Amino acid sequence: xxxxxxxxxLGFTCNWxxxxxxxxxxxGRMKYPPNIRLVRLMxxxxxxxxFIMKALAEGADGVLIxxxxxxxxxxxxxxxxxxxxxxxxxxVLQPMGIEPGRIKLVWASAAEGMHLTxxxxxxxxxxxxxxxxxxxxxxxxxxxxxxxxxLEELPG
Amino acid sequence: MTNxxxxxxxxxxxxxxCHCGSNIAGVVNVYEVAKxxxxxxxxxxxxxxxxxxxxxxxxxxxxxxxxxxxxxLDRVVVAACSPHLHEKTFRGAVARAGLNPYxxxxxxxxxxxxxxxxxxxxxxxxxxAMVAGAVARVRQHEPLESIHVPINSSTLVVGGGIAGxxxxxxxxxxxxxxxxxxxxxxxxxxxxxxxxxxPTLDCAACILTPRMSEAGMHPNIELLTxxxxxxVEGYLGNYTVxxxxxxxxxxxxxxxxxxxxxxKCPKKVIDDQFEVGLGYRKAIYTPFEQAxxxxxxxxxxxxxxxxxxxxRACEKFCAPGAIKLDDKxxxxxxxxxxxxxxxxxxxxxxxxxxxxxxxxxPNVFTSLEFERMCNAxxxxxxxIVLRDGKTPPKSVGIIHCVxxxxxxxxxxCSSICCMQxxxxxxxxxxxxxxxxxxxxxxxxxxxxxxxxxxxxVLEEGTNLIRGKVAEVIDGGLFDEKAGQLIIQVEDTLIxxxxxxxxxxxxxxxxxxxxxxxxxxxxxxxxSRGANGWFTEKHPKLDPVATMTDGIFIAGxxxxxxxxxxxxxxxxxxxxxxxxxxxxxxxxxxxxRAYINAEQCSGCRICNGLCPFHAISFDEVKMVxxxxxxxxxxxxxxxxxxxxxxxxxxxxTNQQVLAQIEGLLSVPIYPEIxxxxxx
Numbered sequence: 001x002x003x004x005x006x007x008x009x010l011g012f013t014c015n016w017x018x019x020x021x022x023x024x025x026x027x028g029r030m031k032y033p034p035n036i037r038l039v040r041l042m043x044x045x046x047x048x049x050x051f052i053m054k055a056l057a058e059g060a061d062g063v064l065i066x067x068x069x070x071x072x073x074x075x076x077x078x079x080x081x082x083x084x085x086x087x088x089x090x091x092v093l094q095p096m097g098i099e100p101g102r103i104k105l106v107w108a109s110a111a112e113g114m115h116l117t118x119x120x121x122x123x124x125x126x127x128x129x130x131x132x133x134x135x136x137x138x139x140x141x142x143x144x145x146x147x148x149x150x151l152e153e154l155p156g
Numbered sequence: 157m158t159n160x161x162x163x164x165x166x167x168x169x170x171x172x173x174c175h176c177g178s179n180i181a182g183v184v185n186v187y188e189v190a191k192x193x194x195x196x197x198x199x200x201x202x203x204x205x206x207x208x209x210x211x212x213x214x215x216x217x218x219x220x221x222x223x224x225x226x227x228x229l230d231r232v233v234v235a236a237c238s239p240h241l242h243e244k245t246f247r248g249a250v251a252r253a254g255l256n257p258y259x260x261x262x263x264x265x266x267x268x269x270x271x272x273x274x275x276x277x278x279x280x281x282x283x284x285a286m287v288a289g290a291v292a293r294v295r296q297h298e299p300l301e302s303i304h305v306p307i308n309s310s311t312l313v314v315g316g317g318i319a320g321x322x323x324x325x326x327x328x329x330x331x332x333x334x335x336x337x338x339x340x341x342x343x344x345x346x347x348x349x350x351x352x353x354x355p356t357l358d359c360a361a362c363i364l365t366p367r368m369s370e371a372g373m374h375p376n377i378e379l380l381t382x383x384x385x386x387x388v389e390g391y392l393g394n395y396t397v398x399x400x401x402x403x404x405x406x407x408x409x410x411x412x413x414x415x416x417x418x419x420k421c422p423k424k425v426i427d428d429q430f431e432v433g434l435g436y437r438k439a440i441y442t443p444f445e446q447a448x449x450x451x452x453x454x455x456x457x458x459x460x461x462x463x464x465x466x467x468r469a470c471e472k473f474c475a476p477g478a479i480k481l482d483d484k485x486x487x488x489x490x491x492x493x494x495x496x497x498x499x500x501x502x503x504x505x506x507x508x509x510x511x512x513x514x515x516x517x518p519n520v521f522t523s524l525e526f527e528r529m530c531n532a533x534x535x536x537x538x539x540i541v542l543r544d545g546k547t548p549p550k551s552v553g554i555i556h557c558v559x560x561x562x563x564x565x566x567x568x569c570s571s572i573c574c575m576q577x578x579x580x581x582x583x584x585x586x587x588x589x590x591x592x593x594x595x596x597x598x599x600x601x602x603x604x605x606x607x608x609x610x611x612x613v614l615e616e617g618t619n620l621i622r623g624k625v626a627e628v629i630d631g632g633l634f635d636e637k638a639g640q641l642i643i644q645v646e647d648t649l650i651x652x653x654x655x656x657x658x659x660x661x662x663x664x665x666x667x668x669x670x671x672x673x674x675x676x677x678x679x680x681x682x683s684r685g686a687n688g689w690f691t692e693k694h695p696k697l698d699p700v701a702t703m704t705d706g707i708f709i710a711g712x713x714x715x716x717x718x719x720x721x722x723x724x725x726x727x728x729x730x731x732x733x734x735x736x737x738x739x740x741x742x743x744x745x746x747x748r749a750y751i752n753a754e755q756c757s758g759c760r761i762c763n764g765l766c767p768f769h770a771i772s773f774d775e776v777k778m779v780x781x782x783x784x785x786x787x788x789x790x791x792x793x794x795x796x797x798x799x800x801x802x803x804x805x806x807x808t809n810q811q812v813l814a815q816i817e818g819l820l821s822v823p824i825y826p827e828i829x830x831x832x833x834x
Binding site (some may be wrong): 006007008010016017019020022023025026027029030031032034035037038039040041042043045046047048049050051054055058059060068071072074075076077078081085109110111112117 | 238239240264266267268269271272273274275278279281282285286289674677678681683684685686691703704747765767768788789790791792794795796804806807809812813815816817819820821823824
């Protein structure tokens with residue numbers, strides 16, 4: 001019998017909509033799979049594509065990006081930038097053998113705890129169906145390794 | 157990057173896991189998480205890891221403060237609720253112990269783990285991962301200082317209904333300047349259209365107009381009626397708002413408000429705004445007698461002069477020569493510290509429910525039409541008559557919840573219609589003696605003296621029928637006479653279908669967000685809920701603030717409300733604004749972008765990305781710079797800079813990348829999860 005696979009999923013949330021949707025999911029005691037772990041950013045526009053690469057390199061089987069609905073961004077229109085970056089990154093990653101389905105962008109307003117819960121549950125199911133990523137990087141790069149950019153030289 | 161606390165390895169981190177009573181501890185094994193952190197995160201600098209019943213209690217905070225001093229901690233992680241709830245609390249505790257408050261990080265193991273996970277082992281493992289992520293992140297934190305901004309003492313109030321008037325008066329009476337912007341020619345809002353107000357039945361105009369004139373004459377209130385908000389820029393304490401004063405074609409510095417122009421104007425127009433189509437106004441008009449300001453506006457689309465080039469009757473008769481036919485729209489710029497949005501509501505369009513016959517059956521009225529009809533200053537001088545303008549009805553049906561509490565239209569309760577419908581029942585009885593039938597789903601009369609009013613209306617002999625009306629049809633379709641209306645309803649209290657003939661039907665139409673509420677929300681950078689109403693910062697504890705600091709909401713803009721609630725909200729929003737003004741200066745979260753000039757290549761990619769125009773290009777140094785007060789801290793420029801020259805304090809690359817590492821350092825154990833059926 002084949003070993004049962006449970007995906008590890010990293011989620012990015014924006015401080016104003018989707019993180020609050022996650023708060024609302026909690027307050028409403030809505031249940032979703034424990035496979036996801038969330039990172040809070042101020043805005044989905046803050047999402048550096050490096051973060052997604054880093055997550056996949058560190059062992060995530062999928063990355064869920066969430067933000068305010070188009071037109072409802074707390075910072076006016078920065079979620080559109082996230083939309084463009086994510087679309088582009090998917091295309092860049094495909095030739096590297098990473099299925100576009102491992103990266104997903106979902107909009108969730110602060111009032112949509114149920115919507116976010118469903119989106120997380122669906123995404124975990126989708127990644128489970130895709131199977132483990134097994135990116136070689138995860139076994140070769142030690143956890144303390146520095147990311148692509150020489151970040152320690154940067155200010156602040 | 158240099159670290160104020162020496163090398164990375166030198167950090168001393170304290171981890172505190174909260175039980176939150178049984179909210180967290182009931183699902184997450186908090187003892188195991190604390191023990192695990194102590195034993196496994198030593199290499200990450202964790203020197204203390206403790207659990208406690210309520211970390212946010214004063215004893216819990218004391219525990220952290222004591223440990224910071226005793227154990228010489230320089231970083232703190234609190235695994236408890238959402239940072240939106242208690243981040244301030246724990247930052248305060250950390251600061252009291254002498255540490256920079258931004259060296260504290262929270263892991264939301266309640267909202268993101270215990271409340272959303274069924275499996276206890278899986279929850280405990282996820283909590284460990286979140287603690288690991290927070291520890292890794294907090295190691296990268298640096299001390300930050302909050303940014304101080306001065307507060308401009310002027311306030312912008314948008315919307316001159318009762319909520320906006322109340323807010324303006326409160327602020328003006330506190331001695332601060334208010335700009336009250338209203339889109340219509342006069343302030344007063346919907347309340348000015350009403351006749352009597354429930355439950356006391358005092359006349360709306362009698363209680364509203366003194367407030368209107370007080371606002372109009374107040375030295376601290378500048379009225380900008382017939383005006384629209386064009387553009388909003390800035391941030392808390394320092395907003396720059398462009399207002400377009402629409403051409404009035406009347407010079408307000410000369411006009412005395414005598415009204416001769418309205419008398420002489422030969423063009424009659426159906427007034428579909430104030431009189432909701434029941435009455436007429438002239439092409440130059442004030443919407444009602446007691447309008448504030450008293451200056452009329454000229455409706456260019458209907459004016460004979462603007463159509464044919466001749467007439468000028470108003471100009472000829474205006475003694476002070478105030479008619480200005482070459483008037484133009486004017487853009488004016490206001491500098492304000494805070495904004496109160498009291499933009500109100502629109503009425504549900506009854507035509508959307510064709511089976512109730514509004515628009516096809518003449519004697520079906522909306523509640524707003526009926527308000528105008530009852531009003532002594534209205535189109536019928538207060539006589540309750542059928543659409544023919546003379547016949548009083550012998551029986552009237554009042555249908556509650558039209559467009560409200562209905563999955564096809566709006567699911568929410570419009571909150572005012574039950575009381576309004578009961579008020580109508582009373583007025584019809586009092587003035588015509590007609591039989592009255594009220595059709596309701598549930599009777600909602602929950603406020604002071606409201607239920608007493610309901611009992612009084614019952615005693616007056618109003619027929620209350622519990623059931624949702626199926627349709628309103630013309631009696632001519634049956635054996636009844638044509639023109640008679642038949643209300644088809646299931647009376648759910650007796651379990652029978654009933655067909656009730658009436659002369660007049662009043663539809664208690666619900667309240668909806670303003671048609672352009674989305675634009676307003678976008679202009680002012682606030683959010684709207686699923687139903688389109690503006691979202692409060694907290695629905696219970698902060699009902700007049702929004703997520704955007706310095707932007708407040710009052711009245712029906714945030715959801716249906718009656719007059720007392722709208723007035724309370726106006727006062728509440730004013731109190732919040734005055735407290736900001738009194739502080740003179742406020743501190744803001746130091747989440748901002750900074751550009752390292754040495755690394756900046758001057759490519760200007762970031763310049764166009766910033767929606768707040770906070771990044772400018774220094775032509776001399778050939779580098780981009782961030783204006784700290786304009787930057788809102790979204791971090792888009794940080795992610796975009798190809799040279800890595802932009803840093804987002806509070807959310808630096810190092811912090812986020814470290815958190816990702818930490819979160820993913822605890823593996824998923826498939827055996828602890830329920831296998832899914834193949």
